Amino acid sequence: MIPNVALVTLFAEVTARLTILNDQILSQLNGLAGRSWLFDSLVSSSQENDLIKAGMIGCCFFAAWYSGKTLDQIRAQRKILMVTLVAAVCVTATTKMISNSITVPRPVVRSQKIYQLADDQLVELKRTSVRVPLDEASQKDHRDLLNGDVQSNNLESFPSDHAGFFLAISFGIFMASRRIGAIALGWTVFVILAGKLITGGHAPVDIAAGAVVAFSELSVLRFAARTRLGNLLDRMSMWTIKYSALSSALLFAVVFEISSTLFHVKQVVALLSAVRHRITG
Amino acid sequence: MMRITPRRSFKKRNFKRLTLVLGGLVLFCSCNKGHDGLVLMTDQTYKATVFATNKAGFGAPDGLRWNGSQLYLADEGAGALQVWNKDAGVKRLSDERMGTSSPEDLTIDAEGNIFFSDDSAGGVWEVDAHGGQHLLAGKDKGLYSTEGIALAPDGSILVGDADQHKIFRVTRSGEVSVFLGKESGINKPESMTFDDRGNLYIADNDDNILYLLDGNHQLHRVVDRKDDFSPETIFFARGSLYITDSQAGKLYLYTPNEELKTIAAFSGYLRNIQGVTVDDLGDIYVSVQSDLKNKIGYIIRLSKEAPLQVAVRN
Numbered sequence: 224m225i226p227n228v229a230l231v232t233l234f235a236e237v238t239a240r241l242t243i244l245n246d247q248i249l250s251q252l253n254g255l256a257g258r259s260w261l262f263d264s265l266v267s268s269s270q271e272n273d274l275i276k277a278g279m280i281g282c283c284f285f286a287a288w289y290s291g292k293t294l295d296q297i298r299a300q301r302k303i304l305m306v307t308l309v310a311a312v313c314v315t316a317t318t319k320m321i322s323n324s325i326t327v328p329r330p331v332v333r334s335q336k337i338y339q340l341a342d343d344q345l346v347e348l349k350r351t352s353v354r355v356p357l358d359e360a361s362q363k364d365h366r367d368l369l370n371g372d373v374q375s376n377n378l379e380s381f382p383s384d385h386a387g388f389f390l391a392i393s394f395g396i397f398m399a400s401r402r403i404g405a406i407a408l409g410w411t412v413f414v415i416l417a418g419k420l421i422t423g424g425h426a427p428v429d430i431a432a433g434a435v436v437a438f439s440e441l442s443v444l445r446f447a448a449r450t451r452l453g454n455l456l457d458r459m460s461m462w463t464i465k466y467s468a469l470s471s472a473l474l475f476a477v478v479f480e481i482s483s484t485l486f487h488v489k490q491v492v493a494l495l496s497a498v499r500h501r502i503t504g
Numbered sequence: 505m506m507r508i509t510p511r512r513s514f515k516k517r518n519f520k521r522l523t524l525v526l527g528g529l530v531l532f533c534s535c536n537k538g539h540d541g542l543v544l545m546t547d548q549t550y551k552a553t554v555f556a557t558n559k560a561g562f563g564a565p566d567g568l569r570w571n572g573s574q575l576y577l578a579d580e581g582a583g584a585l586q587v588w589n590k591d592a593g594v595k596r597l598s599d600e601r602m603g604t605s606s607p608e609d610l611t612i613d614a615e616g617n618i619f620f621s622d623d624s625a626g627g628v629w630e631v632d633a634h635g636g637q638h639l640l641a642g643k644d645k646g647l648y649s650t651e652g653i654a655l656a657p658d659g660s661i662l663v664g665d666a667d668q669h670k671i672f673r674v675t676r677s678g679e680v681s682v683f684l685g686k687e688s689g690i691n692k693p694e695s696m697t698f699d700d701r702g703n704l705y706i707a708d709n710d711d712n713i714l715y716l717l718d719g720n721h722q723l724h725r726v727v728d729r730k731d732d733f734s735p736e737t738i739f740f741a742r743g744s745l746y747i748t749d750s751q752a753g754k755l756y757l758y759t760p761n762e763e764l765k766t767i768a769a770f771s772g773y774l775r776n777i778q779g780v781t782v783d784d785l786g787d788i789y790v791s792v793q794s795d796l797k798n799k800i801g802y803i804i805r806l807s808k809e810a811p812l813q814v815a816v817r818n
Contacts, residue, residue, distance in 0.1 A: 326540035326772035338552045340541035340773060343559070345552050345804070371546030371754060371766025372732070378542060378771045 241428075248427045249330055249351070252420040256356040263356035269418040271360055273483050276415055280392055281482035283407035287400045288474060298460040300399040305459060306448045307395025308477060310441040314391045315485060317436050318384040327381035331355070331365075331423035332373060353423040361422060383425045386433030389415055391441050392481060398445070541774030541794070543804065546766040547757075555789060555805035561594035562586055564793040564801030567609035567653075567737065568779040571616065575789070578607035578620050578779070581799035585610065585620055585631060597631045603639065604629055609695060609737070609779070611655045619661050621650035628653065628663050628674045645680040647672060652707065654696040662704070664693025671696070671706070688723055690715060695737040697745070705745055707735035714738070714747070714758070727764060741782035748777045748790060755780065755790060755806070768806060777804075 256263055269275050288304055291297030328337060334353040338345035355365045367373075389411040397404025419425040448456055463470035480488055543552040556562070564581025577586045577594075584599035585607050597618070598604060606624035613619075616633035619640065626649055627642035640661070641647055652664040652671075661674040662683055671684040671693050684690060684706075692710035699705065705726070706715040712734045714727040727733060734751040745758040746767075753775035755767045770777050770792070779791040787807040794800045 324540075326542050328542065328544075332544065336545040336548055338543040338545070340554075343554055343557045343802075345543060345554050347551075369546070371544065371769045373544060373769050373771070375771065378544075 245426055245428045246351075249420060249423075252417065253330070253354055253423050256361075256421050256423070257354035258357075260357045263361065264358040266418045266421050267356060267358040267360050269414050270422060270424065273486075277389070277482040279410045279414075280389060280396075280407050281478040283396050283403050283410075284392065284481060285474070285478050287396045287403045290400050290403060294464070298457075298464065301460045301463055302448065302456040303399040303445075304395060305456060306444050306452075307392060307399075307441065310395065310437075310444045311388055311391045311481075312485075313440050313444070314387040314433075314437050315384055317440060318382050318387040318433055321382055321432075321436070322376075322379035322384065325381050326378055327429070328378045329380040329424055330426050332368060332377050334423075335368065351423075356422055380425055381429045382432030382436055383416075383419065383429040384433065385419065386416055386425070386430040387437045388433075388485070390434050391437035394437065394441050541772040541792075542770070543774060544769040544771070545806075546768060549808055550767060550788075550806045551809050552768065553805050553807070555803040556588065557802055558800055560588060562588070562801065563799035564796045565791040565803065566607065566778045566793065567620070568781040568789055568791050568803070569610055569612055570781055570783045570789070571612045575781075575803075576610055576612065576618060577791070578610045579801075580606050580608060580778075581793065581796050581801055583607070585618065585629075597635065598629065598637045602629070602637050608651055609653045611653050611661070613655055613659070619653060619655070621653045621663055623649045623651055623666060626650055626665075628661055640676075641674045641678045641680050645678070647674075647680065652693045652696040654698055654704065657698065657702055662696060664690075664696060664706070666692045666694075666710075684717070684723075690723075695735065697738050697740045699740045699745070700743070705738050705740065707738045707747070709734045709736050709750075727758070730764070733764070736777070737779045739780045739782060742786060746780045746782060746788060748780045750776050750778060753777060755788070770804075774802065774804065 256266070284304065287300060289297075291300045326339070330351050331353050333348060333351040336350070337348045339348050355361055368377075390408075393404060393407040393411045396407045416425075416430050419430065420427065480486075545552065562577055562582060563579050563584075565577040565586075566580040567578035569576045573589055575588045576597075577588065579586050582599070583605055585597045585604070586594050587597055588594045598607075604620075604622050604625050606622055607629075608621045608623045610618055610620040618631045620629050620631075621627075622629065625643075627645075627647045628640045628650060629637070630640045631637050646668070647663065647665055649665055649667040650663045651666050654662045656662050656673070659676065662671055663674060664671045669686050669691055670682055671688075671690065673681050673683040690706060690708050690711075690713075692708050693706050694709040695707040697705050702719050704717040706717065708715065712730075713725055714735050716724045716726045718724065727735070732749075732752045732754075733756075734749050736748045736750040739746045743759065747756040747758060747764075748754075749756065753770040755770070755777065757765045757767050759765075767788070770790075773794045774792050776793045776796075777790050778793050781789050783789065785807070787805055790804045790806070792802040792804060794802060
């Protein structure tokens with residue numbers, strides 16, 4: 224009995240402290256916004272501009288693909304990167320699935336008056352104090368929010384799919400090549416994800432959850448690659464070396480999609496879903 | 505060849521376990537989170553409360569209408585017309601035994617006679633003030649999939665038909681005539697309501713247009729293919745039109761010669777908002793079909809916040 228009570232108390236204490244930490248980190252980083260138009264515009268560019276946001280990660284992926292010195296090293300790295308790609312797609316699907324089932328608005332949305340359904344009652348959520356960046360895009364989004372134009376993905380911020388996707392890719396690159404991976408991880412953490420916190424797009428807990436999903440799925444797939452998919456990956460890595468022109472072309476398409484955060488793939492999936500919906504009525 | 509020491513192997517095993525446990529925890533938490541729903545108040549003067557849930561005895565209502573102290577429900581989920589009041593709770597007025605299948609919208613005349621549409625069974629149905637039920641005009645008279653319904657100033661019933669893309673006039677004796685034909689261009693007259701000047705508003709949630717038919721029988725497009733706008737149900741009260749949008753999950757207020765204003769945005773489990781009505785106090789009631797198949801719905805009330813009391817010191 225006593226150990227159970229102690230455990231519950233400990234859990235409550237840890238949760239409370241983590242919540243405070245989450246709020247403090249968000250407050251500190253978001254506190255940088257709304258002071259300088261230039262700074263806010265640069266941060267906003269890192270969120271909106273695919274070349275700045277994801278182009279660097281795509282470049283790192285490309286570099287890691289070709290960076291090995293010996294044939295064995297190149298094949299080993301390519302196997303890791305191929306697994307990384309599969310993991311990134313799985314992570315995107317997982318984070319989407321989770322965020323669709325949990326309604327957690329972005330901090331910037333939580334600054335408004337919101338009621339949440341809990342036990343058949345609507346409970347008003349505690350409002351977060353969020354500074355709105357001064358750049359045009361953020362100001363327009365804020366005006367839209369005040370007018371009630373809320374995109375559904377602004378209400379489903381947990382876990383961060385950007386964190387999951389880019390951390391999975393960056394971890395994968397890091398496993399393939401330490402130096403290039405360090406650049407990719409640094410860019411993901413200090414440019415992409417820090418930007419999310421500065422603009423109030425995500426809370427630290429969203430990013431931490433995205434990182435957990437990325438790390439878990441990448442680990443599981445890496446484990447599967449070593450045990451069950453070894454032969455397949457061997458053949459595929461050999462194929463990329465034998466048909467280097469074709470594999471480079473395919474790699475270009477893949478890196479292009481990484482750089483646009485799977486935007487075009489999502490469009491194709493949405494089109495297929497719409498076609499299916501029309502056919503089945 | 506690199507050898508894995510027992511210590512390193514132990515670390516690796518624990519690391520794998522930890523990541524798997526953490527990943528499983530995230531999935532477990534998300535699967536056990538229950539039904540999340542949010543209401544974002546764009547108009548800060550309102551507060552939102554759950555007025556009633558399935559525990560009251562209804563399924564997943566669509567059309568709503570207050571009449572005195574009673575709230576009438578076209579309960580699409582339960583396939584019944586129901587009435588709720590504070591003392592007696594929910595009572596069925598009509599259900600499948602009468603031949604209805606999926607009550608969609610309703611209107612009530614000054615004598616308390618209720619008329620409702622049914623998009624599956626078709627027709628215009630009546631439950632009179634004494635509880636008598638009958639089919640006023642059915643499929644045999646060309647009413648196949650009835651949607652929006654409104655009481656015309658002359659006492660006849662106007663009803664929209666989604667299959668035929670027409671609006672019909674139904675007299676109290678059950679005669680049916682075309683009020684607005686296909687040539688009007690209205691694709692799906694999902695909801696209709698008269699304003700205080702005798703203009704008829706028509707919501708087309710297929711083409712996403714809000715129409716106004718003026719006293720000269722001229723049809724105007726009031727809101728035409730605005731981004732993310734799909735009018736589901738419209739209700740006129742206090743000089744303004746209240747509009748639900750089930751696709752965007754939004755409740756709008758339209759006042760003539762003013763911009764369309766969002767009152768609240770609904771999401772998650774509360775996103776599929778359907779009917780809307782306003783009571784004598786000005787409180788707004790919105791029906792939500794959270795899960796039509798499993799007959800789960802809510803009625804949400806949006807009422808004005810009490811103004812802040814300001815203490816005045818002499």
